[in-house]
Amino acid sequence: MKLLLSGYYGFGNAGDEAILEAIIAGIRHHIPDAEVTVLSADPQGTSSEHGVEAADRWSLRQQFRALRSADLFIQGGGGLFQDTTSKLSALYYMNQLVLARMTRTPFVILAQGLGPLSSPFLRGSLARNFSRARLVTVRDEQSSQDLVTWGLRSPEPLVTADPVLLLQPAPPGRVQEFLSALDLSAGEYILVALRQWPDADSAYEAVVQWLNQQERPVLLLPFQYAHDLPIAQQILARLRPGLARIPDAPCRPRDIMGLIQAAHEVLAMRLHALIMAAAVGTTSAGLSYDPKIDAFCQRSGQPVKNLHLLATRDIEALIQAADDGRHHTESNRVRLRQDAWRTFELLAEVCSRL
DSSP, rough: OOOEEEESSSBHHHHHHHHHHHHHHHHHHTTTTOOEEEESSSSSHHHHHHHHHEEEOHHHHHHHHHHHHSSSEEEEEOOOOOSSOOOOOHHHHHHHHHHHHHOOEEEEEEEEOOOOOOHHHHHHHHHHHHTTOOOEEEHHHHHHHHHHTTTTSOOOOOEEGGGGGGOOOOOHHHHHHHHHTTOTTTTTTTEEOOOTTTHHHHHHHHHHHHHHHSSSSEEEOBBBBHHHHHHHHHHHHHSSSSSSOOOOSSSOOHHHHHHHHHEEEESSSSSHHHHHHHHHTTOEEEEEHHHHHHHHHHHOOOEEEEGOOOOOHHHHHHHHHHHHHHHHHHHHHHHHHHHHHHHHHHHHHHHHHH
């Protein structure tokens, strides 16, 4: 069986690359005879990294050819349909569903988080296109409710969970190599995963002030390296000498997960830093710039604060709340992993009926 995957793949975003790695692993476990092809911005890199076929996501000809040869088109996971910064991304992924219908290729929507989507046109188009799917799974309750509000009646949007919850961290020995190179010890450092965001200067200042009050060393970890490195460097320049360090090259998803597992605590804007922390049980708190952060933290039990309302004292309260709530977070972790596993059970059922 030939499966074609599409998402925000090949752009060097560790969160989306973690999604891809987890989906491929889930497919190989539940549908072992599947042949996987990925639409990627970096086909050669994706093929080499994951041991799959890959096609250029920017080539309409390659997309069309890949769809025609596929038995099933899988769109997701991640947050593909949003128009906060631009409508172009949502239109791109909508067009893929139109192409799938043109080529009569069955498709599923896999573990997506939807929105914010303010355009009535995009909302209606999304509901109409999703109504042709063999399966629709989303990673949070709000996405399911939004789809119903926007007009999706069938298939029922099922709430599962992000596939990255099933990803395994790198082996301890490999993680120790990273820690030694960074002059860090397992269980002794604070991992911080920030990203650039408009009007967030006061929040960054609050993070700087809080970190300068800490005795533990700090690892500033860029998730999308080229995009996140500038803010990490800005934070580093404002911390006291020797307190923090930044990896000198991008890290693979499982390596990042291993570094998160070895951290004493995690403070993150990046959604998949929080997802990885929940998956491995590391004390963690979220800084929310997008509803997807709030949606996940609500399910995981991780404390969260609106980025634009953040003060230095709030961070200490967040970390304390995260530490106090570890038992509750652990029980949620088990349920979330079960929900993520169900994503692939549902996908396998669809494949068995093709």
